[in-house]
C-alpha cells in the first residue's frame with residue numbers, strides 16, 4: 001500500500017472518529033479491479049476502502065455543490081487541480097468553509113481509453129501540470145515537492161489557433177453535431193452548479209429542446225463563456241463525453257483569453273471573484 | 289433454410305447494390321468511436337467494428353423527431369406531417385441491439401402504435417453482424433437469454449470476419465434483400481465467443497420489490513452525477529420530452545430524448561418532484577428495466593449490452609448492481625460488504641428531506 005493511501009486512510013479515520021465531518025468523498029477501486037471511482041466513506045471502517053493512485057481522475061469537488069448536500073460538513077480528497085476548483089467555489093461564496101479538504105501530492109493521472117486498450121500515458125492536463133502539491137487545503141497527504149518550471153498550458157491549442165475562423169467554425173460544427181446533450185460534461189464539472197442551467201431553462205427558453213447542431217452549438221458556446229476564468233482545466237468534461245467532443249480545447253482557449261486579458265488564472269485566488277463575474281470602473285468601454 | 293456464405297468482396301458488392309436502392313446505415317469510425325451513419329462510400333463501413341457508442345435505436349427513435357410542423361396561413365394554421373421515411377437498411381447491428389429493437393417494438397407498436405416509429409420500422413431491414421468476440425468488457429447478453437450469434441431479431445445475420453461470412457436468412461424481408469447477392473452453399477456458423485460475465489438476472493423483479501426502500505440506493509447514488517448518458521446510450525431506453533419550438537418563421541412540435549436520471553425529468557409545474565433524490569432516480573433506472581417493464585410487457589428491458597456500465601463516468605456498473613440486489617439483506621453495498629450508512633446521515637439524503 002502506498003504512503004499516500006496509508007496517509008489518506010489515517011486522516012479520514014481521524015476526521016470521522018472526531019465527527020469533524022459527516023462523511024468523506026474519496027476514491028475506491030472500481031468494479032474492474034483496476035480503475036478508481038468516487039467513494040463516500042461514512043464510517044471509520046469504510047475509511048479503509050479508500051485508495052489513491054494514478055487512476056484517480058475524477059474531480060470530487062463536484063459533489064460539494066450538489067443541492068442534496070447543502071448543510072452537511074464534508075471531507076473531500078483533492079488533487080492539486082481539484083483544489084483549484086475548491087478555490088473557485090470559495091471565491092464565489094458557493095458555500096461557507098464547512099469543507100475539509102484533504103490534499104494529495106499528485107503523481108499524475110493516466111489516460112484511459114474506453115476501447116479496452118488501457119494506455120499508461122499521462123493525461124493531457126498532467127503533461128502540462130506545474131502544480132503537484134495542492135494549494136489551499138486543510139490537510140496535506142504526501143511530501144510537498146519543489147515545483148519545476150511553469151509549463152505552457154496552451155500548446156494543445158496551437159493547431160486550432162493556426163486555422164482561419166471559418167475553418168474553426170467548421171471544426172466545431174462537426175464536433176457539436178455529435179453531441180447528445182446527455183449533459184455528462186456539465187454534470188461532472190464542479191464549476192457548473194446552477195440550480196437551473198440556462199440550457200434547460202423554460203422561461204425564457206434560451207436553448208431549444210431539439211438535440212441538433214444549432215442547439216448544441218448554443219449550449220457549448222454559452223457554457224464555455226460561463227466557465228471563462230472559472231474552468232481550472234481538469235479536463236473531466238472531455239473525459240466523460242461519450243462521443244469524444246474535445247471540450248478541453250474549448251475551455252482551454254477561454255482560459256488562455258482570460259489569462260491574457262485579465263492576468264487571472266482560475267483557482268489561484270480565493271479572495272477575488274473571476275473577472276467575468278465582476279466589473280471595475282476602469283473597464284468601462286468608451287462607446288461614444 | 290440452410291446456411292450459406294458470402295465472401296468479403298461479395299458482401300461489399302452486394303452492399304453497393306443495396307445502397308443504390310435504399311438508405312444504407314452502418315457503423316463508421318468517427319474520432320475513434322463507432323456510430324451508425326448513412327453510408328456514402330461502402331469502404332467507410334467499419335466491418336470489423338466492436339460496438340457503436342450510440343446504439344442504432346437512434347435510426348428508429350431519433351434523438352430529435354419532428355412530429356409535425358405548424359405553418360401560419362392567412363387567418364388559419366396548417367399542420368404538416370413530417371416527410372415519410374424512405375426504405376432503409378440498417379447494416380451491422382449487433383445481436384443485443386437487435387433484441388433491444390424487439391423490446392422497443394413492444395412499447396412503440398402496442399395499440400395505439402406510434403406512427404413514426406412504426407413507419408420507420410416497417411421500412412427498415414435489419415442486417416445483423418454476429419459478434420466474433422466479446423465486444424465490451426461489460427457485455428452480458430447471455431445472462432438475459434440473448435447471445436453473440438442470436439438471429440431471432442434481425443432479417444439476415446452475418447457471422448464471421450475476415451474473408452468470408454456465414455449468412456443466415458431469418459425472414460422473408462431478408463430473403464428479398466439478399467436477391468442479387470452472390471451466395472455460396474455450405475456456410476458454417478463459427479464458434480460463438482464465450483463471455484467473461486455471468487450476471488444473475490433471475491428473480492430480479494422480486495428482488496427490486498424487496499429492495500425498494502433500501503438505503504442501498506442512497507449509497508449507490510452518492511456517486512451518480514445525474515447525467516443522462518446511461519439512458520441515452522442504452523439501446524432500450526425510450527423516454528422523451530415533447531415541446532413546440534420556433535424554427536425561423538414556423539413552429540414545430542418535436543419529440544426529443546429525455547432521461548430519468550435528470551432532476552428535471554419528473555419535476556412538475558409548481559415545483560414538486562416525485563423523484564426528488566438521485567437515489568430515487570437511480571432506482572428508477574433499474575426498476576424500470578427489471579420490474580415495471582417486465583410487469584407491463586412481459587420482457588426485461590435490458591439486453592446486457594454493457595454500455596451503461598462501460599460509459600458511466602463514475603463506474604455505476606449494472607453487473608455489480610444486479611449482483612448486489614441478489615444478496616441485499618446481508619450486503620447493502622458492494623460485494624462482500626456489510627457496511628451501512630449510519631443514521632442520521634442516511635435520512636439526511638432521503639426523499640422526504642429533498643422534496644421538503
Ligand code: SF4
Nearest residue numbers: 179180182183185241
Ligand atoms: S458529454 Fe458530450 S455528448 Fe454529452 S452533452 Fe457533453 S458534449 Fe454533449
Ligand code: SF4
Nearest residue numbers: 189231232234235237
Ligand atoms: S469545464 Fe471541464 S476542464 Fe473546466 S473545470 Fe469544468 S470539467 Fe474541468
Ligand code: SF4
Nearest residue numbers: 384419423427429436
Ligand atoms: S452484448 Fe453480446 S451481442 Fe452485444 S455486443 Fe456484446 S457480445 Fe455482442
Ligand code: SF4
Nearest residue numbers: 512513515518549600
Ligand atoms: S449512472 Fe452514471 S451515466 Fe447514469 S446518470 Fe449516473 S453518472 Fe450518469
Ligand code: SF4
Nearest residue numbers: 522590591593594596
Ligand atoms: S441497461 Fe445497460 S446493459 Fe442493459 S441494455 Fe441498457 S445500456 Fe445495455
